[in-house]
Amino acid sequence: MLDSIIFYFFAGVAILSAALMVTRRNAIHSAVFLITTLLATAGIFLQLRAEFLFIAQIILYVGGIMVLFVFVIMLVRLDVPLNHITFRFQKWVALFVAMALACEVGVMFWYVRRLPSAGLLTPPAPSPDKLPPNSEQFAKVLFSNYLLPFEIASVLLLVAMIGAVIMAKKRT
Amino acid sequence: MSPALHSMISFLQTWWVQLASGVLIVAVVPLIAGYVVLVERKLMADMQARLGPMRVGPHGLLQPIADALKLLIKEDIIPDDADKVIFWLAPVVSMTAALVSMGAVAFGPWFQVAKDINIGILFILGVSSLGLFGIVLGGWASNSHYALIGALRSTAQLVSYETAAGLAIISGLLLAGTLQIRSIVDAQQHYGVWFIFLAPVAFFIYLVASIAETNRAPFDLPEAESELVAGYMTEYSGFRWALYFLGEYANMIVVAAVATTLFLGGWLRPFPNVRWLNWLDLLPALFTAAVGVYCVYRAGKQPVRVQTLFMWAVAALCFLVALILAATLLVPLLQAARPGLLGAFWFMLKVGGYIYVFMWLRFTLPRYRFDQLMHLGWYLLIPLAIVNVFSVGMAMMLESEFGWNRWLALVVTMLFTLLAAAFLLHLNDKRTAAASSAAAETSDSYAG
Amino acid sequence: MHDETTQKQNTLLGADELVINMGPQHPSTHGVLRVKLKLDGERVIASECVIGYLHRGVEKIAENRTYQQFAPYVDRMDYVAAVSNGLGYCEAVEKLLNAEAPPRARVIRTILTELQRIASHLLWLGTHALDIGALTPLFYCMREREEILKIFEKYCGARLTTHAFRIGGLQYESYDTFEKDVERFCKDFERRIQEYVDLLTGNSIWIGRTRNVGVLSTEDCIALGASGPVLRASGLAWDVRKATPYAAYDQYKFEIPVGTKGDTYDRYIVRMEEMRQSRLICLQAIENIPAGPILGKVGKVLKPPPGEIHHCIESPKGILGYYIVSDGTTQPYRVRIRPPSFINLQAFDKMARGHLVADVVAIIGTLDIVLGEVDR
Secondary structure (H helix, E strand, C coil): CHHHHHHHHHHHHHHHHHHHHHHCCCHHHHHHHHHHHHHHHHHHHHHCCCHHHHHHHHHHHHHHHHHHHHHHHHHCCCCCCCCCCCCCCHHHHHHHHHHHHHHHHHHHHHHHCCCHHHHCCCCCCCCCCCCCCHHHHHHHHHHHCCHHHHHHHHHHHHHHHHHHHHHHHHHC | CCHHHHHHHHHHHHHHHHHHHHHHHHHHHHHHHHHHHHHHHHHHHHHCCCCCCCCCCHHHCCHHHHHHHHHHCCCCCCCCCCCHHHHHHHHHHHHHHHHHHHHCCCCCCCCCCCCCCCCHHHHHHHHHCCHHHHHHHHHHHCCCHHHHHHHHHHHHHHHHHHHHHHHHHHHHHHHHCCCCHHHHHHHHHHHCCCHHHHCHHHHHHHHHHHHHHCCCCCCCHHHCCCCCCCCCCCCCCHHHHHHHHHHHHHHHHHHHHHHHHHHCCCCCCCCCCCHHHHHHHHHHHHHHHHHHHHHHHHHCCCCCHHHHHHHHHHHHHHHHHHHHHHHHHHCHHHHHHHHHHHHHHHHHHHHHHHHHHHHHHHHHCCCCCHHHHHHHHHHHHHHHHHHHHHHHHHHHHHHHHCCCCHHHHHHHHHHHHHHHHHHHHHHHHHHHHHHHHCCCCCCCCCCC | CCCCCCCCCCCCCCCCEEEEEECCCCCCCCCCCEEEEEEECCEEEEEEEECCCCCCCHHHHHCCCCHHHHHHHHHCCCHHHHHHHHHHHHHHHHHHHCCCCCHHHHHHHHHHHHHHHHHHHHHHHHHHHHHHCCCHHHHHHHHHHHHHHHHHHHHHCCCCCCCCEECCEECCCCCCCHHHHHHHHHHHHHHHHHHHHHHHHCCHHHHHHHCCCCCCCHHHHHHHCCCCHHHHHCCCCCCHHHHCCCCCHHHCCCCCCCCCCCCHHHHHHHHHHHHHHHHHHHHHHHHCCCCCCCECCCCCCCCCCCEEEEEEEEECCEEEEEEEEECCCCCCCEEEEECHHHHHHCCHHHHHCCCEHHHHHHHHHHHCCCHHHHHC
């Protein structure tokens, strides 16, 4: 029962922040609400006992990607709101995409009714002693089954870093 | 009883200790941070041939309380064009990050709010890195060009040195084999020696990186007073500034706690496995009793009666703590309490020692210029940390796969790391020499 | 605390030029100095010093005071090294009067001036180190300076604006334990200098902040008229105490420290060595203070014959010159003071170009300016 309360709290915060994020005029406010959304999602991960994913979300998403976003917004002065919309058909495209998304979500809800416990979330019972440490499991799988994608991802990140350094050097 | 109430009660029954500790942390840590500020001021004064705060309370012991009261009643000034919500939010984020990361720190084998969290060290690292949002949002919300530049610089410095600190921590984690704080300290007990002796280069890198992470001298250019670019804290006055300031000191305690856990043996006494040094267990009680004796001695020299009584009270407190610590040794019934209480004492002592080194460096060294700071982080510390991770890994592999003696493997690989360090320093010297010999523009001084 | 005004620019990523203002109230400008810096990103491309905030019209006042009445005003120019100012003025007027201070007065003047040089350099060292971030040397320097100021207070009653000398010699006889105090201070001082050297000289952060910062070559120094440690650090061994000795300097043996590159680090080394040399001069001087009168025969009313005189001395900041024109009356016609800080400050623009903003503070500190002297 308490689990449900905690889950609905995190989920509510996530949805509310996401809604606020897309409706703010000021880019920094949006960024702050995005941070809140990500933190709430991380909270849900923690509730599901996926501790490594929780901290990875915080370190990488909030502590890395959001910092990058905020830096860019501040340096390029994107927080000054735009006064006019330049793309004329934006409203129609937005309407179309929103309706398509709503249809998808509705279809999903329809099909989910057939799943056990009506698809509502029931977190597993907490038994931390029985579960092996999260990061160890992660590492075992990552370095045995998924070694090749892991190495490819590392090389990709390295290439991106070198590319960024070279591009930054060219400016000066 | 309704199921909601039932589950809430069972939750409280299982987790009441953690909840209470959490509340205790939020209430007590700012006070402790305030007293760390007092210790710094007295230490600074001592190293500078003066006395420091002496008037408020005996020997200035009530100074933090006076400062906190003063800051609370100050006028709350918010710049006109500042974004009110973000302006309010920024110091809160900074302080919250420091306090939440304090939750995972284990002050002894019993005292940890987030008990046995799986990802211990990673949690502390990740959550304390959220503090930089407090800095960058604070600089932006001040609506001042220079506060923003100072905040961005500070953030860039933090991010760079976080990388180095993380890599240094990895070396320690390689030796421990786990992220759980309890298990790291148990590993050090199992090895019989603190990790600082097994991976001294990693400890040194972490020491330097943690000084930069908490924005302390010699890396405090973004918040220095005599520099041109004002720091992110400029527009904050009164208690908002106090939140930033206390957050910085709370961060210092967290960083010291991580270093203590990972490198200095956590709550273990020196030589934890050596039987014939078991008498070292008496040291906590003796030390506290000695402090109490000193307080009694000073109490006689106080000029005012109130101060004398105060010193007597402090002395009584010290004797009480000494009694409790000694009781765990001497009274067989309380043997079970021994690791907890003595461990907490050793932990605090080591954290105190680490913070003492922080303060000592602050008073001794001048400040790095920002470009020198970034150069040090990226060109010296990070490559050295990477080499160190590699060498510690090699040492462990040599021990497990090739059956080398553990100490031999570590010494050999550490020599390799030191060689790499010497090479990096040599490159650094060449670079500064090259920069200096770059011809300055020739301009005619006689020209009008 | 900070007073910074900027011109608005469009984006922070652009390479627009930016003019920022430092001072006149700023923790690091050592007085009321306003510095306008034109920046390209982080680098200084031009600068302008705005002075005059401390102008008190001292030279004009001199025209309406008798020679003895003007002597206390002179202390207030370089208030950090008041004794040197007094020495220069008194010797200049004595030259005008064709009088000479008796030997005893000259020796005591030398001792006090050298002590003042040490005190001035100590203050410079403490504040310069503080600007660069070293918090501790300031307090150590103040501790030493306190001893010197105690000696001054015992001698003439004042610590800062001493008015120690009179035209024609001294007014006060040296007090009983004068030699002992000076000797004790000098004996102790060697150990203290070693403390500063330990803290700063080999410190790689200090070297990194001061090496190649604010380089001024010898030609530039001569062209700009820079003098004192600034000139000596660039390689030229020019010291008025050796070139045209005054007071009792020709009796003592001392070296002139010289630098090589003319950067901030060299100026630091030169001033440290100057402190050591001053200490040696004091030790030599107190061994043999000649007996005799302390005030020469100059009379109560001073009416120097019409004429002009220029006399310069080596103050801790540089060449301090007095150009006095007398028209035969008891008040000078014109007193023109050549302030070393004012002329050294001209070099600031040359030194600051191409450096980062964080170096500007170090450059102002290394010039060792006192605004009282710059503005008069």
